Amino acid sequence: MIPDRRLLLVHAHPDDESSQSAATMARYLAEGAQVTLVTCTLGELGEILVPELAHLTPPELGQHRIGEIEEALGIIGLTDHLFLGGVGRYHDSGMTRDEAGEAAVPDVMPANAFWRADLLEAADHLVAVIRDRRPQVLITYDPHGNYGHPDHIQAHRVAMYAALLAASPSHRPDLGEPWQVARVLWNGHNAEMWKKGFELAREQGIDPWPDRDRDSESFGPDPSTVVAVIETGPWLDVCRRALASYRSQVDPDLPFWRFYQIVQEIPGAGEAYVLGHGQPFPKSATPASDLFEGIETGGVSALA
Numbered sequence: 087m088i089p090d091r092r093l094l095l096v097h098a099h100p101d102d103e104s105s106q107s108a109a110t111m112a113r114y115l116a117e118g119a120q121v122t123l124v125t126c127t128l129g130e131l132g133e134i135l136v137p138e139l140a141h142l143t144p145p146e147l148g149q150h151r152i153g154e155i156e157e158a159l160g161i162i163g164l165t166d167h168l169f170l171g172g173v174g175r176y177h178d179s180g181m182t183r184d185e186a187g188e189a190a191v192p193d194v195m196p197a198n199a200f201w202r203a204d205l206l207e208a209a210d211h212l213v214a215v216i217r218d219r220r221p222q223v224l225i226t227y228d229p230h231g232n233y234g235h236p237d238h239i240q241a242h243r244v245a246m247y248a249a250l251l252a253a254s255p256s257h258r259p260d261l262g263e264p265w266q267v268a269r270v271l272w273n274g275h276n277a278e279m280w281k282k283g284f285e286l287a288r289e290q291g292i293d294p295w296p297d298r299d300r301d302s303e304s305f306g307p308d309p310s311t312v313v314a315v316i317e318t319g320p321w322l323d324v325c326r327r328a329l330a331s332y333r334s335q336v337d338p339d340l341p342f343w344r345f346y347q348i349v350q351e352i353p354g355a356g357e358a359y360v361l362g363h364g365q366p367f368p369k370s371a372t373p374a375s376d377l378f379e380g381i382e383t384g385g386v387s388a389l390a
């Protein structure tokens with residue numbers, strides 16, 4: 087039987103799901119919801135943080151990260167995972183930094199870089215998934231890819247476009263029955279908690295951004311725009327172990343990841359969401375503690 091509540095997440099690289107959505111995925115799986123994850127690239131150009139894996143070439147790193155995501159999803163308990171268009175269809179585009187230190191598009195990228203993907207082709211891979219899984223809620227990044235990584239921006243575009251196309255009866259009927267995603271949410275950091283965590287980290291002598299003046303910068307979406315928060319507290323162990331699966335990408339002893347753990351431990355901290363498209367939350371409920379709040383989810387036949 088298909089669960090009444092169905093959630094789809096679109097992330098750019100292996101590890102993004104564990105660093106940004108682990109609590110959300112773990113909670114809804116525990117509640118019996120259907121949770122599907124689509125990862126757009128293998129993350130072949132991720133920065134390798136540990137010396138013993140530094141020898142990996144991009145194709146080798148991609149294969150390595152398939153193993154890492156399998157381990158992470160095993161910890162989270164998620165079994166419905168796909169790579170957009172199949173394993174290796176889209177290559178990590180890489181990222182550079184501009185003079186201000188902001189994420190930027192690199193001049194040189196692989197031929198099948200996700201950034202250069204034909205948007206319609208990439209979206210159609212997701213249209214097929216949306217029409218098959220029929221999620222009421224879809225999670226992806228904001229238009230800036232949260233911090234500007236080209237693959238995160240592209241994941242946003244593909245997810246938004248696919249959600250629109252999937253609902254259109256005239257678009258590619260061969261990809262399945264039309265399905266209207268009721269609500270698209272953009273994941274973001276909980277800015278207030280990050281600010282608090284930054285202060286706590288510095289009290290402990292940890293500075294995750296020694297080269298930047300983060301006192302004057304915002305850590306995430308304006309708190310007044312946050313419509314829902316899924317608390318990390320009950321899922322702290324899962325979040326930590328899932329993220330630790332990414333030995334090539336995450337070093338828990340580095341200042342940034344120590345800071346990250348401090349943030350997750352703050353009471354009330356959680357994965358924050360902004361409404362990207364579709365059905366708003368009931369006003370009284372924001373920030374809501376349930377991503378499906380106010381959405382009619384009873385029975386697939388009634389929805390179809």
Ligand SMILES: [Zn+2]
Pocket residue numbers: 098099102235238
């Ligand atoms: Zn990423």
